Amino acid sequence: MTLDVFRYEGEQRLTAALGLSAAFALMGVAFVAAAPLVTADVATSAQFEQLTTQLPQPFVQAFGLESLASAEGLLAGEFYTLFWSLFFGIYLAYTAAGSIADDVETDRMDVLLSAPISRGTVVFEKFLALLVPIVTASVVTPAVIALAAAYVDVTVPLAELAALHALSIPYLLCCGAIGLALSVFLDDADTARNAAIGLLFALYLFQSFVPVTDVGWLANVAPMAHFDPNDILLDGVYDVAGAALLLAATVVLVGVSRHRFIRMDIQ
Amino acid sequence: MAAITTEGLTKHYGDVRANEDLTFEVREGEVFGYLGPNGAGKSTTIRTLMGFQSPTSGSATVLGHDVTDRKAMIEAKRHLGYVPAEMGFDEDVTGERFLRYQASLKGDSRSEELLELFDPPMEREIGEYSTGNKRKLAIVLAFMHDPDLVIMDEPTSGLDPLMQERFYEFIRDEQAKGKTFFFSSHILSEVQKICDRVGVIRNGHLVELEDVETLLDRGGKRVSVRVADPVDREAFAIEGAHDVSVAGDERSSRPTTADGGERDDGARATGDRPSSADGAAKNEDASSGGRDGTSVSFTFTGDYNDLLSHLVTYDILDLDIADAPLEDVFMRFYGEVDPETESAASGTAEAESGPEGNADV
Numbered sequence: 001m002t003l004d005v006f007r008y009e010g011e012q013r014l015t016a017a018l019g020l021s022a023a024f025a026l027m028g029v030a031f032v033a034a035a036p037l038v039t040a041d042v043a044t045s046a047q048f049e050q051l052t053t054q055l056p057q058p059f060v061q062a063f064g065l066e067s068l069a070s071a072e073g074l075l076a077g078e079f080y081t082l083f084w085s086l087f088f089g090i091y092l093a094y095t096a097a098g099s100i101a102d103d104v105e106t107d108r109m110d111v112l113l114s115a116p117i118s119r120g121t122v123v124f125e126k127f128l129a130l131l132v133p134i135v136t137a138s139v140v141t142p143a144v145i146a147l148a149a150a151y152v153d154v155t156v157p158l159a160e161l162a163a164l165h166a167l168s169i170p171y172l173l174c175c176g177a178i179g180l181a182l183s184v185f186l187d188d189a190d191t192a193r194n195a196a197i198g199l200l201f202a203l204y205l206f207q208s209f210v211p212v213t214d215v216g217w218l219a220n221v222a223p224m225a226h227f228d229p230n231d232i233l234l235d236g237v238y239d240v241a242g243a244a245l246l247l248a249a250t251v252v253l254v255g256v257s258r259h260r261f262i263r264m265d266i267q
Numbered sequence: 268m269a270a271i272t273t274e275g276l277t278k279h280y281g282d283v284r285a286n287e288d289l290t291f292e293v294r295e296g297e298v299f300g301y302l303g304p305n306g307a308g309k310s311t312t313i314r315t316l317m318g319f320q321s322p323t324s325g326s327a328t329v330l331g332h333d334v335t336d337r338k339a340m341i342e343a344k345r346h347l348g349y350v351p352a353e354m355g356f357d358e359d360v361t362g363e364r365f366l367r368y369q370a371s372l373k374g375d376s377r378s379e380e381l382l383e384l385f386d387p388p389m390e391r392e393i394g395e396y397s398t399g400n401k402r403k404l405a406i407v408l409a410f411m412h413d414p415d416l417v418i419m420d421e422p423t424s425g426l427d428p429l430m431q432e433r434f435y436e437f438i439r440d441e442q443a444k445g446k447t448f449f450f451s452s453h454i455l456s457e458v459q460k461i462c463d464r465v466g467v468i469r470n471g472h473l474v475e476l477e478d479v480e481t482l483l484d485r486g487g488k489r490v491s492v493r494v495a496d497p498v499d500r501e502a503f504a505i506e507g508a509h510d511v512s513v514a515g516d517e518r519s520s521r522p523t524t525a526d527g528g529e530r531d532d533g534a535r536a537t538g539d540r541p542s543s544a545d546g547a548a549k550n551e552d553a554s555s556g557g558r559d560g561t562s563v564s565f566t567f568t569g570d571y572n573d574l575l576s577h578l579v580t581y582d583i584l585d586l587d588i589a590d591a592p593l594e595d596v597f598m599r600f601y602g603e604v605d606p607e608t609e610s611a612a613s614g615t616a617e618a619e620s621g622p623e624g625n626a627d628v
Contacts, residue, residue, distance in 0.1 A: 007371075110355055111349075111354070111408070113317070114344060116344040118337065118338075266314070
């Protein structure tokens, strides 16, 4: 395997990866900088107390309102739950959803497949190129957060922070794999991308609200159910089995996508 | 070994029968023209030959490899070049970067030489390219690994005339080195210029498979004659004359029936349809040529002796006999009854197929 497609696609993703990393890093810095204010004033205020008791409990959990009392709580409950896992997950699913369908639609796939290269390789290496934004952002973001925390003198548990990012990789890959599957099963690139956004957001809401119902176990279909930043950052609980499950799901989804792409007509 | 073979190759997209039972062979070292109007099914065949899609039924081989055998096709593509109709290149990389990418995938033994011949602006982003520049890049990419067979889907569209000529010359040189070309086109003059044999496809069916020479022979001669005295169109209703038009004669826009049922096989029941536009154009040419006498022009496929003995009965001021343009020959194929409706043999079907055929060309 020469990884030519991966190298090229990865290079194409590099600019976006750097932009994304910068955005996440800035956001992380903003959260760290605001931490003293929020933890000291807002989270302890009477109105906030009242608000969290009045809102439905799943809602409070979904948006991490219960953990605003500490810097790591703020980071885990807001930054890592919403921005990192939800938005980054959606971004990756969206990008992956375009990776095959858009190339087919714009005839780029014809040019690529006129070279002596297997379709299986194309799918696999295009998927692998998602690692460029994932790895870049996973290195830059925690590093900048750690530095910012040291600078404003806020304690953020570094080991947990590193673990969080490591464990988020299977989760993010799984989100990308969902997008990839949509990319080969839906004909239209825009449809695939929109479906990716919709599906990921729906899964997020689903796993937030379903647990309080009788069929709470259904929440396990959502990748977010197997990666919880709060558990890692606040309690130091690492769901390694969940990460393994996400990796397994990724392998299955990529395999199914590959199988489909190898057999489909490219029009 | 034939470079390309197809055997009963059929491709349906749902209800759309894009290719129907195509059987032909492209010999090693020839330039094969694949001719047909837009929507005839040319690209469908090419996509099947490239292994982008599987045939509904039938089979095809490229360089001896079955197009449905994925592993074999990867091997075939080491020796196969492709110039796509729609040039899907990444818009936000430079030509140079994209060429390096392609080189990493399929090798590069002659891009430098090709870039001297066709010189797309390699340092610019492809998104800024004109169609002509994209086409040049596509040609470079198709030939850079020095393939044995090159499949081209309307490769000259977007190229300026000078570059087209350079491209034709390039193909002739490459053919002399033993390369094979499968060349789809709806432009007949280029097929006439560079192809050895032609397959004509219409509505997914292969309607003709000929040497270009034979096709031209069957097309006959275009005869333009200016005679001193006024003549009637009927006077030229001799055997083998089609599409007779007389300058200034309003009726020339109507079909001539002189040849109607006498022609053999493929060309039967045609002759008439294209004459309206064609005849009118010829009339203009003729009348602008000179005011004296009467200009008569027609396509002639009969015995030349008959033609000449007919002509000597007139006082001839000017005479021009040339190969009928392939356009005219081509029009005959598209003037035909749709092969699918032919069996139904209903008058309305025939009438309907006519304008459609014309509109396509």
